[in-house]
Amino acid sequence: MDGLITKFEALGLTADKAKEAAGNKKLAPTLDGLITATGQSSFSKNTGMLLYKLAAKVTKEKTPHGDYIAQAIGSGRLGSDEQVSAATKFCSKNDPTADEKAFDAACGVGVVVSDAEISAAIAGVLDSFKDTLLAERYRALGRALGKVKSTAALQWADSGKVKSEFDAQALALLGPKDERDDPAAAKKAAKKAAPKAASAKSAESRGWEPATLESMFAEGEISRLHKVGENPQIKPELTAEHLRATGGQVITRFPPEPNGFLHIGHAKAINVNFGYAKTHGGVCNLRYDDTNPEAEEQVYVDSILEIIRWLGFEPHQVLYSSDYFQQLYDLAVQLTERGLAYV
Known part of the structure; x- marks a missing residue:
């Protein structure tokens, strides 16, 4: 472990951070492998941080070309977070060694913005x-x-x-x-x-307009969410199975616990789940997370649905976590009988 700590400190990590990374069973071997792939033993702080961040996000299954990305970082071809993010995205679907020019173009290699x-x-x-x-x-x-x-x-x-x-x-x-x-x-x-009417008139004269639901999902990070079927899976057949089950449609869910009334803290989840599905021609299910029967009451169940409708959304289906309890129990029994779980 001491050898790993020394290696990680060479990236620019503090002694405490290097020790923490060395003790992480998932991160440590990945980071060690990426360092080895660069063929270097000392790094600038920027290069070291890029390698550290890369180790935290790659897996051999999702990013089989992690060593290639590490070499590109070590050689200076990739020098920013944005380029490394683009590289991991490119390598999740393509072999960079098959077309290095395509890799360079996708990752901005050699591009300098003054x-x-x-x-x-x-x-x-x-x-x-x-x-x-x-x-x-x-x-x-x-x-x-x-x-x-x-x-x-x-x-x-x-x-x-x-x-x-x-x-x-x-x-x-x-x-x-x-x-x-x-x-x-x-x-x-x-x-x-002045009164609300006057304020509204004043706002109108300044050209203010309420944002549309569509514009909410056309800007910022949320606009970059993957399309249905585009998120890489370890096994391609999982993607095919997902597309068969959904018909290629966006399906989301809003899962409140029916042990209290909705409040302003739920607004973001409601808008994102129902709004994203609506914007992309999909559906959103309301699924009550009824796993705490002692605190749940029908008044909360009714109120939640009423508020969602008041906000202008209509659930595709109204479901309950408890609908699956028997299935979960049966699966637990099967796993236990097969020696894959225990009580």
Whole structure:
């Protein structure tokens, strides 16, 4: 174990982190193998961190070409998180040794985005958001940053430089945060504002429009979710079986526990599960996680369904975890009888 700790410290890990990694039965052999694949014994901090992150996400089943990616990191062909993520995605479906040019193109190998190009791309995005930013100030900054991150010209740019330049240009445009950006101050101002009708009219005159359900799933990380059947499986027949069972349709589920009323914390899960399915022409099932009968009441069951419908969604099916209890019990008995489980 001491040898592994020394190896991992050479990546730039702290002594404690190296010891923790060496003691991880899943991570340690993977990271050790990737280090060996590079043919090197010392690394820059950036290279070391990329190898460490790679070890945390690859498996031989899902990424059979992990050693190839490690060699590309060690040689400097891959030098950023974005490139390594692209490499793991490419290698999950392709053999990089069969077409290295395709690998290089997919991972941005050799692409250098200059500081001037970063600055120009960000300036262009902020200019397109200028009216909104001046009206909403820092409240609208997240949307602008999301647009910057999805800009093709910045795909292979250093993310740290992009964020620093974005912050600098935003500060130059808006100035430091002040009372206009203070939620507490905004709340006080709202109390003194005109009646709701006047406020709505004012908002309308500024061109504000409510976001559509479709737009929610067309931007940001959630827009990058895989299509049905595109997520790699250890066994290809599992994908085929999944597609047969679903008919290639998006099927999601919302699984609340019927031991209390829904609250604002459930809003994200409801919108994502029902909204994603609806946007992609799929269905969402409401499945009550009724595994704690002592705390469950019919009033909660009824209330949950009522609120979901009030939000504009309709479950495809209403199911209960308890529907499967007997099947789970029977499977447990079979496993025990076959010596694969015990009580």
